[in-house]
Amino acid sequence: MTDPTSSVQTKQGVRKIYAYTTPAEESVDWLNGKGNGRVKIGHTTRSVAERIREQFGASSTDRTWYPRGEWDAQAEDGTWITDHMVHRYLSKRYRRVPDTEWFEVDPEAVWEAVEVLKNDPKARPKGKDCYELRGEQRAAIDAAMTYYEADPSNRWFLWNAKMRFGKTFTAFKLAERLRSKRILVLTYFPAVDDGWSEEIEDHVDFEEWQYAENGASYEDGDQVQVSFSSFQMLEHKTLGKNRENANTKADALRREIAAVNWDLVIIDEYHHGAHHPARREFVSSLKTQRILALSGTPFRAIAKGDFATENKFDWTYLDERQALADWAKKETCEANPYEELPAIHFVGYRLPPHAALTGVDGDCDLTYSPTTIFKADKDGFKNPEAVKDWLQSLSTLSGSARRAGGVPPPYHPDFTGDVLSHVLWLLPSKHSCDAMKRLLEDGWFPGGEGEVIQVSGSEGETGKPAQITKKVRDKIAAAKRSITLSVGKLTTGVTVPEWTAVFHLKAGSSLESYLQASYRCQSSGSINLRNGDREVKTNCFVFDYDPDRMLVVMGDYIKSLKGSGAPLDDRSNAAFPTVIFDDEKNGHIPLNVSDIENELNNYLLKRRPAELMSDSMRLLEDAISAGGLNKALCAQLVKAGKSKSPHHAMRDLDPSLFKSKTPGTIIGDNGKQSAKSTEVADENPKNDEIRAIKEAMLVFIKSLGHLAYIGDLREASVEDLFKVDDELFEKIMGNDKDQVREIIDGAGLDRVQLNAMIQKILMWENFEFVVSGCRNRDELGECGKWYPSDEEATYAFSLQPNR
Structure with missing residues (x-):
């Protein structure tokens, strides 16, 4: 032996x-x-x-x-x-x-x-689980109990807790603490059903609990009863193909749920439908005194003020990493419960020059977008050579990387080794998934051969999310290496432990959706090594091929942490997902929290300033389309804009009367629509004039933010700007206060959105405007002259994992 x-x-x-x-x-x-x-x-x-x-x-x-x-x-x-x-x-x-x-x-x-x-x-033992609450889970329960017990009218409480917090177990333990007998679990995402039922089946603490889905019997009794439903079910989307029959079932289910006196209502995946008025109204109408909202990404709800410090509990990635470090210092014989959660690293790459600069018709396209590169139809990619270049770059060192000793690409063995054994690629469309599958199976699989698993597209897996997840995991189990292709499936509410990385290959995405998808790889699991062995997953990666978007998302995430009161100190910098900025001049530089904020400032103000003003620009476009910019308004804009903007059309613009598209309706000098007239409106202005007016309005809106900054208005609203002394106001704005009010009102700009825009400008503590070096009242000489960046560095991000 x-x-x-x-x-x-x-x-x-x-x-x-x-x-x-x-x-x-x-x-x-x-x-x-x-x-x-x-x-x-x-x-x-x-x-x-x-x-x-x-x-x-x-x-x-x-x-x-x-x-x-x-x-x-x-x-x-x-x-x-x-x-x-x-x-x-x-x-x-x-x-x-x-x-x-x-x-x-x-x-x-x-x-x-x-x-x-x-x-x-x-x-292997098949008995009930008997694990206990971790410290942060007890803290979440204590926070909710304190709020609920403080006032009988306190109903809503939020757990803003990242994936792997253990929300299901902890929510049931809260119900136990509240002595709840009737519990309703409502979700905006029905794929999470399995997790709730399995918790009751598997844990010894809930051995006597009853679980039912849709149409449970709510008879009085001593046993705890948990009922699960989703808004898709309540809105007849999953209750059968026959619409009339489905409506009948949905109506009956809504009435049944509305008739019960619930001790606790739990809203899972809250971020998916929190701002749907009818759904929120339905939840608020339920007979209950306690509503617990669960989400790992409730940023919109927090930003809207739906939850404040007293009725929410936060558990972020930073908290998790800090708990991992703190546990090692404890005098305890217990195993570290955070040890097996891998560290997550965010990596941003810019596509190869050929791919980034070549449009689908062969023309030069300086607008960076993965969606453009991976655009496809039923016949395949619009630009297959660019996609092949990208696939080759996944495992091949670029010349600059070799020269600078920089971080190699994702699949290069010197970078991630065998970590990328099973990964998720998110593509722009189903056609993109079909085209990518054909390329990968035609010899373009990065680093060799592997299984291509398609969950979106013509050959995508079908069924409920839990069924698709099982099919994917079965295929992964039979393969040493795999790539799963998806547009949006399996990006929330499900766990595939084998995934070690997520590739973002499409543009757009809200902060909530981005992080939900990214954290799919941050679950405990194991890695297939090329020598046939396996090891525990200790690192996972998020590779983003729209680094500008990644920078904005990371900045929004930092903002959300600050809004939650999270201390972003040196410990946070050490724990924050490691990002490295790379250009050919500076090499690879780690970006901590402060660096990300500073780079985001540069990006917003130098690289794509129009994006900062996106909401207001949409309002402006509506005003132009409706003829809502009148002669006086244009003249005032040009007065300020001619001296501040290098735009050729702005310098040469002859302000004209902008009239409504609707025949017989005129927008007068007062900015208001007059009564119908027999006069026919003039033709729409030329495109260059529209661009010039947009440029002028952009200068105007930026100047509002500049005024708030120079005027030391750290919590400014639009109305607060008019409190700045007249000389400074006119120096920066190019118009006096009455004229500025007329521009705001005449253009139909929404003051609420302008307030939000100004707050966005001022949200960074180390904010610096690029305005000819003017940063205070003593440097007013050239203040207000906005210049586009003449030299825009080509950004690329890469990552050196903490080893």
Whole structure:
């Protein structure tokens, strides 16, 4: 028989089961009188010796310990066994010291238990889970209880908690604390149903609970009853193909739910439909005093003021990383519960020059967009050569990277090694997925061969999200390497532990959708190594091929953290997803929180300033289309704009009367629509004049933000700007206060949106306008002259993971 105490020499990141004893425990007599000596059993993905030393704590006077075994935890089927499995297996055969990981057992018996569990799946314990609340989960429950108990009228509470927080288990423990008997789980995303039912089935604390979906019996009784439904079901979208029959079922279900007195209503995946008026009205009308909203990305709801500090609890990626570091400092013998959650790294790359600058018709297209590059129809990619260039770049070092010793591309072995064994690619359309599948299967799979799994497109997997997830995981299990192609499927509410990276290959996406999709790879799992071995996943990656978008999203995320009161200090910088900025001049520079903010400022103000004003520009376009810009308004804009804008059309513009498109209706000098007239409106102005007016309005809107900045108005609204002294006001705006009011009103600009725009400008603590160096009242000489950037660096982002 193999020596059970022999150590398996495995690399960092591979889970090991270990056993050890101490001088105080090695000679303790067993209670059954059949032996002596106790051993403690745990598991870790780090050095066993390091993990054991941590368990003694700084105050321990005697840290002596003796190893009794260290074994590879990888099972024959490629899965991993845990110390809890070993504990439960041994507990049926040997005595366990109550509430500890110590057993009265020989080391050889531990080794035998490990081997049995690895080789025989049927031997693995199938009893109920018995894990307990973590510290942050208890804190979430305490925060909700404090709010609910403070005032009977307090109904809504939000858990803003990232993926892997354990929302299902924690929500049920809150219900237990509230002594709830009737619990309704409503979701905007029905794919999460399985998680709620499995929690009741699998955990010992909910052994007597009842679970039902749609049309449950709500009879009085002592047992806790949990009912699950989704708004898709309530709106007849998943209740059958016959529309009339579906409407009838949906109406009956809504009436049934509305008739019950609920002790607790839980809204899962809250971000998906929080701003749908009818849905929120339905939830608010339910008979309940307690509503718990759950979301990992509720940024819009927080920004709107739906939740404040007193009725929300936050658990972010930064909190998770800090908890991981803090646990190692504790004087505890318990395993670190955060140890197996991989660190996530965000990486931004700009597409190769050929791909980025060549439009679908071969023309030069300086507008960067992955959607343009990966545009496809039923016949394939519009620009297949550009896509092939990109596929080749995934595993090939560019010349600049070789010269600068920079970070290589995603699939290069020097960068990620074997980490990218199974990944998710998000593409712009179903046709893109079809075309990409054909290319990958035609020899363009990065780094060699692999399985292509399609969940969107003509060959995409079909069924409910849980069914699609199972199909994907089955295919992944049969492949050493794989790429899953999707447009939007499997990007929220599901877990595929095998995924180690997400590739964003389409433009757009809100902060909520972006992070929901990105965090699909940040779940505990394992990695297939090329040598046939497996190791625990300790790092995962998000690769974004629209680095400008990534920068904005990261900036919005930082803003949301600040809005939640999260301290962004040096510890936050260390824990924040590591991003590195790369250009040919500066090489690869790590970006911490402050760096991201500064780069975002530069991006917003130098690279694409119109994006900062997108809401107001849409209003402006509407005003132009409707003929809402009158002669006086144009003249005032030109007065300011001619001196501030280098736009050739602005310099040469002859202000004309902008009239309504509607024949017989004229927009007068007062900016208001007059009564119908027999006079026919003039032709629309020329395109260059429209562009010039847009340019002038952009200068005007920027000047409002500049005025707030120079005027030291850190919490400014539009109305506050008129409190600035007249000289400074006219110097910056190019018009006096009355004229500026007339421009705002005449253009139909929404003051609420202007207020939001000004706040966006002022949201960064280290904000610096690029306005000819003018940053204060002492530098007013050239103030207000806005110039586009003459030299725009080509941005690329890449990442050096924390090793």
